[in-house]
Amino acid sequence: MSEAALCTQRYTRTGFDFFGPWAEPSEVRALQNLLDAHPPVVKNPHLAIPEISRIVAAGVIRKAVSQLIGSELWVENTFLISKPPGEMQVPPHQDGVNSRLILDPGRSVTAWLAITPATVETGCVFVAPASHRHGYLPTKTADLPGRPLTIDGPVPQDWVAALIPAGHGLLMDSRLIHYSPPNASASPRIGLNVRYVAPGGITMRDGSAPTHLTRIQ
């Protein structure tokens, strides 16, 4: 079986897989320097920061995502988290549902890109293997700053720490339950969440057509 087929098989079974590197070490260092001064959360940085718009179209990422959902790719959303040392955490959630939309898991995938090393100490993402098999779960707002969405129901018991070197990444099924704990190190942990969709992969809850999509060429 080819490496690509093995990756797809792993992703289908567990709901996640690793990939990379998506950039040269010098490019990753330049990004670290650039993003160090940014606020902890930046929504849709690919629309405002040219270096990020280049990354989301990087060949290695495009190839990995295309193997899962086909070659016509659009970016639905990006989210930059520069998690400072301290309290900031992200509760268990699924990326494919929010108050505005639902993503078709067969036509969407999240790529989480480590811009600095993601380790247990720095507050890496933890994934619940095979949790995508239960579909989308009910949600509620978490009692945390910013009132993020979290799953409403039993929280999975089995978690895997997604340990990712800077310049590498994680692919997640849109239904995969994941969270990230606080950063216990002394430096910010920077990661970029990119939601890719194939045509027809988005259903807006209000019946409108999706907007602000960026085609990956």
Ligand SMILES: O=C(O)CCC(=O)C(=O)O
């Ligand atoms: O970057 C993080 O720590 C959390 C990432 C995450 O859960 C997400 O972007 O959906």
